[in-house]
Amino acid sequence: KQEVTQIPAALSVPEGENLVLNCSFTDSAIYNLQWFRQDPGKGLTSLLLIQSSQREQTSGRLNASLDKSSGRSTLYIAASQPGDSATYLCAVSHRNTGNQFYFGTGTSLTVIP
């Protein structure tokens, strides 16, 4: 079974810093990987989707990379803002069960003004 791990579990940074969130997965035969943010009491908001054939995706201040062979993805946030404070989740789908996504437990990010 696919295991997804996110480190660190919590992170606190001052406003303006660049930061990196990590996601690792045990089975490299993934179909795609998706990064989400979750705000307290709310559902998940999709940030970036990387197909297995891609190496990275960018959206604004966010950049997600994917290294299937090492089972890792990183989410880079540039010039962090207090509004970036949320829990960030990564999820992977498996090649043979493309519809079933496996989620990590998330990294809780706090950006201090």
Add this chain to the structure above:
Amino acid sequence: GAGVSQSPSNKVTEKGKDVELRCDPISGHTALYWYRQRLGQGLEFLIYFQGNSAPDKSGLPSDRFSAERTGESVSTLTIQRTQQEDSAVYLCASSPRGGYEQFFGPGTRLTVL
């Protein structure tokens, strides 16, 4: 446009009662997922619907859990004879035809006393 909606937003029930949770996907989205998120844990896949195909029920934790979906519209998740360990946030997501990006609803917080 309208996003994924779920109702109720909160549900408190007594142990042993049945509950029904509802999900309205984004119009035109053919895929629909149900997940469970226990406090402090990651999302657990429950069930997946794709159009009129047979659903993938591999994530349902017991036979007390069932879900229905008519065509490409509303889905209901039913939990019979609820137990305290069923307390969690139940999240629904939908995806468009041919796409893998998941769009989540706000969730239903279920508390079993």
